[in-house]
Amino acid sequence: MAEGDIEFVERIAEGVLRGDVRSIARAISIVENEPRLAPLLISKIFPYTGRAHIVGVTGPPGSGKSSLIAKLAKIWRKDGKKIGIIAVDPTSPFTGGALLGDRIRMQELTGDKDVYIRSMASRGSLDGLSRATRDAIKILDAAGKDIIIVETVGAGQAEVGIVKVAHTVLVVLCPGLGDEIQFLKAGIMEIGDIFVVNKADIGDADRVVLEIENILEMASEFLPQKPAWAPLVIKTSVITNEGIEKLVRSIEEHYAYIRGTSEGEFVRDKIIEELVDIIGENVREYARHLITKDSMCNEILERVLKKDIDPYTAARKILAEMLKRREF
Numbered sequence: 165m166a167e168g169d170i171e172f173v174e175r176i177a178e179g180v181l182r183g184d185v186r187s188i189a190r191a192i193s194i195v196e197n198e199p200r201l202a203p204l205l206i207s208k209i210f211p212y213t214g215r216a217h218i219v220g221v222t223g224p225p226g227s228g229k230s231s232l233i234a235k236l237a238k239i240w241r242k243d244g245k246k247i248g249i250i251a252v253d254p255t256s257p258f259t260g261g262a263l264l265g266d267r268i269r270m271q272e273l274t275g276d277k278d279v280y281i282r283s284m285a286s287r288g289s290l291d292g293l294s295r296a297t298r299d300a301i302k303i304l305d306a307a308g309k310d311i312i313i314v315e316t317v318g319a320g321q322a323e324v325g326i327v328k329v330a331h332t333v334l335v336v337l338c339p340g341l342g343d344e345i346q347f348l349k350a351g352i353m354e355i356g357d358i359f360v361v362n363k364a365d366i367g368d369a370d371r372v373v374l375e376i377e378n379i380l381e382m383a384s385e386f387l388p389q390k391p392a393w394a395p396l397v398i399k400t401s402v403i404t405n406e407g408i409e410k411l412v413r414s415i416e417e418h419y420a421y422i423r424g425t426s427e428g429e430f431v432r433d434k435i436i437e438e439l440v441d442i443i444g445e446n447v448r449e450y451a452r453h454l455i456t457k458d459s460m461c462n463e464i465l466e467r468v469l470k471k472d473i474d475p476y477t478a479a480r481k482i483l484a485e486m487l488k489r490r491e492f
């Protein structure tokens with residue numbers, strides 16, 4: 165790495181630690197777009213992470229996640245908390261219409277230097293939460309944010325990556341979703357610490373509350389032991405403010421609970437996952453490099469193409485080659 169690069173990254177890291185907004189923005193751009201510089205940046209800020217309460221907000225599109233987040237942030241601002249918000253959009257950050265809507269709703273919060281809002285693409289990840297998103301959370305944490313809210317679109321079982329990083333997970337639903345309740349049964353149900361039935365001002369929110377309570381009840385019967393934290397179901401409306409204050413206090417209560425019981429274990433599990441991911445990423449990259457660029461490994465590829473050897477045998481040979489060279 166060039167001397168200039170090192171200086172550049174160090175300057176940004178210092179800015180992040182001061183809570184400087186422009187440095188935070190640049191740092192997040194680095195973890196998004198400059199994989200070469202990201203490890204150095206993270207190494208500089210990592211010692212200052214681990215202070216923030218990370219709140220994941222997931223659920224189907226249109227259930228009111230962004231609107232609710234704006235409300236939560238406003239209340240926490242009144243409590244003097246510094247807030248970071250990351251909206252992970254599964255579509256391109258430049259074309260998503262949803263993003264524009266988010267911007268407008270978040271507008272009243274912007275202009276407050278203690279609320280940092282950023283949209284990120286979820287590209288390159290299987291579970292809807294990429295390495296870049298995890299690093300962005302670290303950046304906001306090191307920048308002194310007290311609460312970091314991460315909005316993801318929960319479209320099914322595959323997108324539960326949020327549990328790996330959030331202390332508290334909210335699943336936001338609303339009346340009129342119909343089949344969406346079904347998708348709860350399909351797996352997302354296990355991830356919620358708090359279920360929010362939003363839009364209580366329209367339609368039949370009570371019925372949705374009942375339905376969720378039934379699903380939770382049934383699910384708990386299959387569990388070998390009852391989880392110590394029984395998931396809450398809270399009815400809210402962004403229009404009338406019903407339940408919003410209660411939601412805020414319940415989120416805080418959940419965090420206090422985690423801190424009092426399993427935070428050590430949570431942090432440990434989170435780091436294990438992260439290490440496995442980073443190692444996997446490096447190994448995959450190196451494997452791709454060797455197979456396409458290295459003459460010996462390329463020859464193995466050719467043999468597979470000729471059906472001379474099978475993919476398992478070939479992979480073992482290439483892995484042995486990787487270990488021998490120890491270049492990753």
Ligand SMILES: Nc1nc2c(ncn2[C@@H]2O[C@H](COP(=O)(O)OP(=O)(O)O)[C@@H](O)[C@H]2O)c(=O)[nH]1
Binds near residue numbers: 228
């Ligand atoms: N009536 C009503 N509409 C809401 C409520 N919360 C959000 N909305 C509306 O629902 C739509 C989707 O909200 P949004 O926050 O973008 O949902 P997201 O896709 O889950 O982030 C917007 O038109 C909001 O104005 C609510 O509590 N009541």
Ligand SMILES: [Mg+2]
Binds near residue numbers: 229230231262266315
């Ligand atoms: Mg949204």
